[in-house]
Amino acid sequence: GQQLNQSPQSMFIQEGEDVSMNCTSSSIFNTWLWYKQDPGEGPVLLIALYKAGELTSNGRLTAQFGITRKDSFLNISASIPSDVGIYFCAGINNAGNMLTFGGGTRLMVKP
Amino acid sequence: DTAVSQTPKYLVTQMGNDKSIKCEQNLGHDTMYWYKQDSKKFLKIMFSYNNKELIINETVPNRFSPKSPDKAHLNLHINSLELGDSAVYFCASSQEVNTQYFGPGTRLTVL
Numbered sequence: 001g002q003q004l005n006q007s008p009q010s011m012f013i014q015e016g017e018d019v020s021m022n023c024t025s026s027s028i029f030n031t032w033l034w035y036k037q038d039p040g041e042g043p044v045l046l047i048a049l050y051k052a053g054e055l056t057s058n059g060r061l062t063a064q065f066g067i068t069r070k071d072s073f074l075n076i077s078a079s080i081p082s083d084v085g086i087y088f089c090a091g092i093n094n095a096g097n098m099l100t101f102g103g104g105t106r107l108m109v110k111p
Numbered sequence: 112d113t114a115v116s117q118t119p120k121y122l123v124t125q126m127g128n129d130k131s132i133k134c135e136q137n138l139g140h141d142t143m144y145w146y147k148q149d150s151k152k153f154l155k156i157m158f159s160y161n162n163k164e165l166i167i168n169e170t171v172p173n174r175f176s177p178k179s180p181d182k183a184h185l186n187l188h189i190n191s192l193e194l195g196d197s198a199v200y201f202c203a204s205s206q207e208v209n210t211q212y213f214g215p216g217t218r219l220t221v222l
Binding site for chain 1: 115151152153154155156159166167169201203208209210211213214215216
């Protein structure tokens with residue numbers, strides 16, 4: 001089946017730094033999504049991308065849908081302690097009825 | 112006014128037992144899902160129901176039996192629990208596959 005590879009697996013940064021993480025796939029996705037999971041909670045949708053090349057922002061978060069439709073990245077600017085959590089990319093399968101998740105990027109922010 | 116709720120939050124049980132996890136959504140969504148998140152945080156779809164009908168079954172052992180009495184509820188019954196079933200199980204609901212709302216998760220520990 002379709003698989004998503006996320007990198008890095010984990011990051012430990014200083015508060016105020018910018019963060020970048022990405023997600024790649026061996027096959028094309030028509031929709032890319034980015035979720036955040038806080039400790040002890042379920043994932044929450046941050047950004048959805050629907051068109052190749054699309055760049056979308058949500059506050060300090062910016063995500064882009066790669067031109068090849070096989071990758072996406074998420075940037076977080078000026079990180080703060082509450083950005084701590086696991087960030088997942090996800091793609092919608094060809095049938096349009098299922099999400100495939102990447103392995104997650106665990107972000108830790110040092111105040 | 113919780114959107115997607117799951118019970119119980121924690122479940123500790125012995126190998127071989129049968130247990131159930133319940134999920135309810137008050138968002139009026141037509142589709143509900145069960146996901147399994149393992150110890151490495153990989154998040155994988157198990158089942159999806161649309162208006163009480165099973166539409167996705169991702170090669171889950173038949174010890175796992177979902178039941179949807181109405182479109183607001185999707186329960187998960189697990190027979191003959193095994194050590195490898197230990198994980199966090201998330202319920203989610205959506206009207207469109209790209210905007211899924213996740214519950215808080217049920218942490219299952221099989222001893």
